Amino acid sequence: MVNRFDLKDYLSAQDFVAKLEKENLVFWYYKKDKIHLKYYILLRFINKILGIYLVDIYDIKYLCVVSNNRIQLIEGVELSKLIVDYVEQHFPESSNEFNKYDLLDIITETSNVSLEKKALSFLPQITSPTKHDTRDHCHLFYQDHVIRIDANNMQSISYDKFDSKVFESSVLVRGYRRNLGRSRGEFKQFVWNLSGRKKQRYLALMAVLGYLLHQYKDPANPRIIVLIDQIIGELETHNGGTGKSLLFGALAHMRNVVEISGKRKGSARFLMQSVSTSTDLIFVNDVSKYESVENWYNYASDKFIIEKKYKSETVIPADQSPKICITTNHMVRRPEGNSSARRLHEYEVSDYYGAERNPQDEFGHSLFYDWNQLQWQLFDDFMIDCIQLYLQQGLIAPPKINIEKRKLLLEVGVEIKEFLDEKIEQG
Numbered sequence: 192m193v194n195r196f197d198l199k200d201y202l203s204a205q206d207f208v209a210k211l212e213k214e215n216l217v218f219w220y221y222k223k224d225k226i227h228l229k230y231y232i233l234l235r236f237i238n239k240i241l242g243i244y245l246v247d248i249y250d251i252k253y254l255c256v257v258s259n260n261r262i263q264l265i266e267g268v269e270l271s272k273l274i275v276d277y278v279e280q281h282f283p284e285s286s287n288e289f290n291k292y293d294l295l296d297i298i299t300e301t302s303n304v305s306l307e308k309k310a311l312s313f314l315p316q317i318t319s320p321t322k323h324d325t326r327d328h329c330h331l332f333y334q335d336h337v338i339r340i341d342a343n344n345m346q347s348i349s350y351d352k353f354d355s356k357v358f359e360s361s362v363l364v365r366g367y368r369r370n371l372g373r374s375r376g377e378f379k380q381f382v383w384n385l386s387g388r389k390k391q392r393y394l395a396l397m398a399v400l401g402y403l404l405h406q407y408k409d410p411a412n413p414r415i416i417v418l419i420d421q422i423i424g425e426l427e428t429h430n431g432g433t434g435k436s437l438l439f440g441a442l443a444h445m446r447n448v449v450e451i452s453g454k455r456k457g458s459a460r461f462l463m464q465s466v467s468t469s470t471d472l473i474f475v476n477d478v479s480k481y482e483s484v485e486n487w488y489n490y491a492s493d494k495f496i497i498e499k500k501y502k503s504e505t506v507i508p509a510d511q512s513p514k515i516c517i518t519t520n521h522m523v524r525r526p527e528g529n530s531s532a533r534r535l536h537e538y539e540v541s542d543y544y545g546a547e548r549n550p551q552d553e554f555g556h557s558l559f560y561d562w563n564q565l566q567w568q569l570f571d572d573f574m575i576d577c578i579q580l581y582l583q584q585g586l587i588a589p590p591k592i593n594i595e596k597r598k599l600l601l602e603v604g605v606e607i608k609e610f611l612d613e614k615i616e617q618g
Contacts, residue, residue, distance in 0.1 A: 204286040216240065219294055226293045230305050234313055241273055245312070248319040248468050249505055254311065260350040262320070263359040267311070271302050319468075320355045322511050324406035329578045331404075331445065331571075332357055333367040340575055342582040345369075360447060360469045367571050376569025377554050377562075378441060384553075385434050387421075387541035394580065395589035399538055400438075401581025403472055403514055404445055404574060410509040413491045414536045414586065415484065416516040417523060421539040421592045434544045435518040437558065439474045442516075444559060445574055446471035453478030453519065463490075464499040470513045480521035488534060491515050539592045 202210065211217045218233035219226055237243045246255045246262060254270055256263045265273070275295060282291045304310065323330045331338040337348045337357070350357065382400070386393035399416055418435040442448050449466050453475050466473065475487070495512035497505040517523065525535065544550065551557055562570070 204283040204289040245316040322406040335366040370568040379573045384543040395587040397577045398587045401577040417537045450474045475517045478519040483524040
């Protein structure tokens with residue numbers, strides 16, 4: 192937060208007030224020995240000293256704090272507390288010239304007027320930053336700097352030199368330092384295992400991660416990523432624990448991810464109410480065999496509408512909307528034709544993990560939660576490699592294992608398929 196009037200200056204109350212006066216930021220006055228507020232000057236003080244602005248996000252205005260090119264959305268209650276905290280911490284103690292506690296009293300007493308919505312509408316307004324990625328560049332936001340990635344290079348940029356403001360909700364809780372040892376981290380090994388330890392399928396899975404991490408979205412060619420077990424669940428086998436959810440869950444350590452259950456119940460009207468304007472990915476977990484992927488086409492390719500109970504709806508343009516990824520144990524139903532072929536990118540996950548083996552047993556601890564700094568560095572390095580592979584080659588079609596057989600089963604059903612197999616065997 193901006194702080195230009197700090198107690199470390201050891202100013203007397205008179206000098207402190209004079210310093211504020213110089214910039215026309217004295218937001219109170221005395222009349223008949225009673226303190227009053229100057230509401231417009233208070234707004235200037237809130238803006239200049241606390242860094243408070245209005246930000247317009249898809250035609251809805253929010254309060255925010257701007258510091259070091261980073262934007263933190265706040266509520267009105269938080270603003271009141273910021274003002275009181277600042278006065279308590281930075282204003283000098285009461286004296287003959289100034290009474291801090293009378294000022295605090297009047298701020299809290301009149302907050303329903305001075306800090307109400309109409310009054311705050313006079314604050315300066317900034318334009319909301321959109322998704323920062325372009326067709327050829329991807330950005331990752333760490334605590335200490337921004338990493339700009341293209342197909343062959345990466346660049347570190349300080350926030351004050353970055354060409355756009357960044358929402359605090361997009362900033363990762365960790366810093367980043369490139370690990371030059373290039374040893375294989377646990378997550379990289381995990382992805383290798385999910386690919387069945389086959390190079391072409393491994394590269395295809397890396398490109399999937401790169402696509403989902405890249406915020407740029409071509410509204411003319413949006414893809415829904417579907418992870419499905421290579422073992423055919425349509426034959427009534429009970430699969431699970433193959434690592435699909437853990438793979439997509441890893442993306443939440445890089446981007447803003449909202450997870451939605453694939454087992455829909457009730458009305459779909461408020462299905463997206465947990466999604467916000469800063470959401471990068473929607474992870475639909477464990478879609479049932481009765482669900483049609485057509486239900487997700489509009490979310491993937493059209494303007495994205497968020498409806499929340501008792502609140503105005505938010506409309507996000509198609510090119511700024513979240514990407515969608517799905518996990519399922521079954522072949523998802525889809526309409527026939529080109530619309531499905533160009534919208535779906537399906538990847539069959541190896542059966543390396545399952546009932547007999549899981550990542551925790553293999554690595555001796557949980558991925559992510561029990562990691563040291565080295566594993567996080569290796570994880571970040573690998574994810575950047577995935578982004579660069581995607582920027583170089585786009586999505587890579589993985590070699591098919593059981594996809595065609597599953598499509599047949601989806602069309603004719605297990606019983607008819609088994610009946611025909613039996614007749615063919617009989618000649």
